[in-house]
Amino acid sequence: MIGIAKQIVRTLTEAGHKAYFAGGCVRDMLMDREPKDFDIATSALPEQIEKLFSQTYAVGKAFGVMHVVEEGHTFEIATFRSDSGYSDGRRPDAVIFTHAEDDAQRRDFTINGLFYDPLADEILDFIGGRDDLSNKLIRFIGDPHQRILEDHLRIIRAIRFKNTLGFGYHPDTYAALKKHAPLADKVSWERVRDELNKIIMARRAEVAFEDMQDTGVLPYVLPELEACKGVAQPPEYHHEGDVWTHLMQALTSLPEDATLNQHWAVILHDIGKPETFKIAERIRFDRHSEVSAELGEKILRRLCFSRKDIDEITWAVRHHFMMTELLNMEIGKQRQWFLDPRFPTLMQLFYADAMGTTPSSLHLYNQVKAAQEDCLRRFPELPKPLLTGEDVMKNLGLKAGPRVGEILQEAFVKQLGHELQTREEALEWLSTVTHST
Numbered sequence: 001m002i003g004i005a006k007q008i009v010r011t012l013t014e015a016g017h018k019a020y021f022a023g024g025c026v027r028d029m030l031m032d033r034e035p036k037d038f039d040i041a042t043s044a045l046p047e048q049i050e051k052l053f054s055q056t057y058a059v060g061k062a063f064g065v066m067h068v069v070e071e072g073h074t075f076e077i078a079t080f081r082s083d084s085g086y087s088d089g090r091r092p093d094a095v096i097f098t099h100a101e102d103d104a105q106r107r108d109f110t111i112n113g114l115f116y117d118p119l120a121d122e123i124l125d126f127i128g129g130r131d132d133l134s135n136k137l138i139r140f141i142g143d144p145h146q147r148i149l150e151d152h153l154r155i156i157r158a159i160r161f162k163n164t165l166g167f168g169y170h171p172d173t174y175a176a177l178k179k180h181a182p183l184a185d186k187v188s189w190e191r192v193r194d195e196l197n198k199i200i201m202a203r204r205a206e207v208a209f210e211d212m213q214d215t216g217v218l219p220y221v222l223p224e225l226e227a228c229k230g231v232a233q234p235p236e237y238h239h240e241g242d243v244w245t246h247l248m249q250a251l252t253s254l255p256e257d258a259t260l261n262q263h264w265a266v267i268l269h270d271i272g273k274p275e276t277f278k279i280a281e282r283i284r285f286d287r288h289s290e291v292s293a294e295l296g297e298k299i300l301r302r303l304c305f306s307r308k309d310i311d312e313i314t315w316a317v318r319h320h321f322m323m324t325e326l327l328n329m330e331i332g333k334q335r336q337w338f339l340d341p342r343f344p345t346l347m348q349l350f351y352a353d354a355m356g357t358t359p360s361s362l363h364l365y366n367q368v369k370a371a372q373e374d375c376l377r378r379f380p381e382l383p384k385p386l387l388t389g390e391d392v393m394k395n396l397g398l399k400a401g402p403r404v405g406e407i408l409q410e411a412f413v414k415q416l417g418h419e420l421q422t423r424e425e426a427l428e429w430l431s432t433v434t435h436s437t
Contacts, residue, residue: 004070005038006118008077011052013119017044018100020115020124022078027111030123030133031165040077041103041115049077064097082106101126108147108154109161110139136167144176152183155217156195163199163208174215181216192221193303200263203256206248209267224295225267227274234283240358243273250356254348261309262348265316266356268296269349293318316346323350323364327371332417338375339382339416347372379416386426387411395430407433 005021012019019042025035044052046061055069064079080103082096100115104126107113111133115124123130127141138161140147140154148154155177162169169177184192199208209225212218218226228243240249250266272291278284293314300310326337337343350365385408392404411429414420420429 001038001073002035002118004073005040005075008040008053008068008070008075009118012040012042012044012049012077015044015048015052017042017048018080019044020100020117022103022115023107023112026114026116026123027129027133029116030114030130038075040075041080041100042077043080043099044077045079045097049079100124105141107141108151108157110137110141111161113141132170136165137170138162138165138167138173139170140173140176144170144173145180148176148180148183152180153187153191153195155180155184155215156187156192156199156212156221159208159211159215159217160195160199160202163204163211164202166204177215177217182220184217185220189302190304193305196221196303197260200251200267201260205263206252209248209251222299224271224299228271231274231277232283233273236282238357240356243270246270246356248356249358250352253352253355258348259345261312262316262345264296264300264309265313265320265345265349266352268292268299268313269317269320269353271295271299271317289318289321312342312345315342316349319346320349320353323368327364327367330413330417332413332415332419334371335375335379335416336413338372339379343372383415385412386415386420386423387430391427391430395427396433 005025009019009021019040021029022039022041025038028035042049046058046064046066049066049068050056050058053068053070057067057069059065059067059076064081066077068075068077079097080099082098082102082105104113104115104124107127109132110127110129112129113127114129116122117124128139132139138158140158158169158173158177161167199205202208209218212221213226213229225244225247228247231243233241233243233246238246240246247267247270250269251263254263254266269292270285270288272288272293272295273285275295276285276288276291278286296317297310297314300313305313326334329337347369350368351362354360354362354365387408389400389404389408392398392407393400396407398404407430410433411420411426414429415426420426
């Protein structure tokens with residue numbers, strides 16, 4: 001991809017324009033990290049970019065932002081600009097197309113304000129970004145208060161960069177984050193979600209959440225998680241401490257290949273404990289799984305997750321306390337759980353929940369895992385049901401309705417338990433079924 005990006009710069013340069021790699025890709029290259037994409041800043045205007053490349057899309061033409069597609073890869077090309085006014089706390093009210101130095105000054109952090117000329121192999125640093133990279137420092141360019149007022153999302157971005165990179169804050173940047181933390185409440189939920197997704201998938205996610213709590217941002221982003229701070233758990237089962245500590249310890253235990261939904265399931269699985277806290281013979285959280293699922297759904301809807309993702313995450317949260325019940329199920333019903341496409345998320349949650357508890361025990365988890373692996377050896381994928389709704393209605397004289405579904409479900413459980421192995425056996429069994437429940 002870097003070769004294609006370099007060729008784009010060459011095309012712009014040969015047409016008489018200035019053009020450089022810009023922002024995060026330059027930062028990553030200087031840190032010996034593989035850039036995920038290559039953004040290009042140029043003196044060329046949008047209309048000139050359109051003439052130079054065959055496949056272009058105007059994604060923000062008024063702001064000088066174009067997308068160019070080359071060899072199946074999309075590159076963002078933006079005209080050098082200076083911004084004027086941010087009345088909505090996100091987009092500039094007006095832009096002036098200018099030169100590279102002014103363009104660097106309008107960016108968020110010094111480590112993201114670097115340019116690289118791949119043709120001359122030269123770094124252009126107008127804002128001290130290289131020194132801050134060497135010092136592992138997150139620092140706003142110019143006035144930190146002004147940078148935040150221009151785009152309130154920068155509050156959360158600062159926390160993300162600091163913790164995903166393992167850096168520290170410049171004192172002025174830290175003070176500005178604490179002062180303006182309430183402005184995080186004014187960022188669109190879609191943008192908050194995208195930042196949280198990057199934070200939660202990072203190896204230092206638990207430190208980032210602590211940082212959000214420390215800076216005062218968390219109550220405006222995930223107040224339900226903030227409420228877990230300091231909530232006691234029964235000491236005889238949870239030596240690790242409060243609910244917050246358990247959630248962070250569980251999140252840390254996830255393997256590197258855990259999915260985004262699995263990370264969210266872990267961070268939300270005990271979110272209902274503050275609401276269900278009571279003291280009987282000991283500290284108890286009765287029905288906390290159900291309450292956590294309900295709260296989790298509200299959070300995920302607020303963050304504009306898809307219905308499919310919400311279903312997968314909240315299903316796992318709702319059932320995370322049922323390993324013993326699962327082991328005691330009849331074999332057919334148990335296999336139906338194991339073959340559910342959402343079950344891998346539940347398994348990761350079982351594991352993280354156990355590892356997030358001190359003392360940790362994987363005894364039940366390992367039993368479930370062994371049963372699941374045995375099931376998958378027998379059924380690599382969910383088998384086709386032996387019966388259809390039409391079979392049930394025709395043979396029993398029923399109309400479409402809940403009872404038909406109940407009978408199909410019962411037949412499928414028996415099929416998974418090898419009680420019914422052929423269609424003929426299933427039809428024979430169907431003849432013995434009563435119409436009513």
